[in-house]
Amino acid sequence: MAEPWTPSLEMVADHIPTRTRPIEPPGETRYLNTFTSETTPTDVQAQRHIEDAVVTVLAAVGGVVPDTPTFLSILAREAAALRAAADIEIAYPDRDADMSVTVYEQLNELANAKLERLRQAINDQGHGTSGSLLPIWSMPEPPWWGDYPL
Numbered sequence: 210m211a212e213p214w215t216p217s218l219e220m221v222a223d224h225i226p227t228r229t230r231p232i233e234p235p236g237e238t239r240y241l242n243t244f245t246s247e248t249t250p251t252d253v254q255a256q257r258h259i260e261d262a263v264v265t266v267l268a269a270v271g272g273v274v275p276d277t278p279t280f281l282s283i284l285a286r287e288a289a290a291l292r293a294a295a296d297i298e299i300a301y302p303d304r305d306a307d308m309s310v311t312v313y314e315q316l317n318e319l320a321n322a323k324l325e326r327l328r329q330a331i332n333d334q335g336h337g338t339s340g341s342l343l344p345i346w347s348m349p350e351p352p353w354w355g356d357y358p359l
Contacts (some may be wrong), residue, residue: 291320
């Protein structure tokens, strides 16, 4: 079951529009602004990267992105879109020289920064699997004689 904040193909394509050029006719320069069966990667391949990115975001925040406040789901969607865009960029190089891509590095840095902002926002809101992603320590109240000098 997809998360309600899962990014669409168009949201991911916004970050890597050059990947949305149709492969036919050769040399086509227009952007489709989404992934289709005519792009590299195809819509099916891009969707798999999106699903992997959603799992990555969920794993980083303890398995839950709260629906409220809504900015948390927007941050999660953007983090997943950037993660998917970075993964697509590194998975489908146009040529061997692209393997040292700065585009991937920039997308990866943006995805990690957005994910860290999401984690911090969830902590600030007190959400997560046990109320927070940070540990919360507590001790029982001492007995009445606990502070009495012996």
